[in-house]
Amino acid sequence: MQGMFSRPLLLTLADGREVVQQFRTEPLELDAFKIAKNALGSVVPDAMALENEELFKEGVWAYSFNRIHGNLWVRGIAGKGTNGRIAINKSLGRTMSKGYIADTSDEAVDGRVRSHLEALVVSPLEDINPYRGQLQGFLDNLDQLKNLV
Structure with missing residues (x-):
């Protein structure tokens, strides 16, 4: 499951840029980001792999993404209890399902x-x-x- 075995960190670089640094236990398919970026533009972060042999030996892959400001889903449901989570999940499901038309x-x-x-x-x-x-x-x-x- 996406994100199940990853650790994201929000970093502020010396030049003031904010990036999301993600460490994962499996490689990430960056071509999907490129395709999505071409289709959707600025709502998709730029993604790049950070090549590090020491991390690879430990079974860790590192990725960097430009930060896109907004609210995280988990913050949107904070304090809303089960009913709030269900309502938001239904809304996301309705939105995402409109883009699904077939398995292949x-x-x-x-x-x-x-x-x-x-x-x-x-x-x-x-x-x-x-x-x-x-x-x-x-x-x-x-x-x-x-x-x-």
Whole structure:
């Protein structure tokens, strides 16, 4: 489980920047951060591995992230008891589930994305006209999305 075996520390560097330093008992997949950063921008921290042979020998991996200001989930539920935790978890579940459409990219493309794009391309709505060419381009290259993991 994410974070189960990690220890994050908030550090202020000599130049005043704040970073989150995380020590983990397993490596972190940084490509996921790069993909998310490209898609979502500044709401995803920059992530970098800190290479240290001594830590590796001890089974520890270290990572550094720029600090993004805001409230942590655990602070948002502090003092709200079981009902507060349940309400927040339901809210997070509803929000996150809207981004889920299938277990694999292949299933998502064939089961949901293709039919929606096909419907948009043939739609008689004039609002679609400025985007019709781009939508057709997406449709023509849809099999490339199946390669996403």
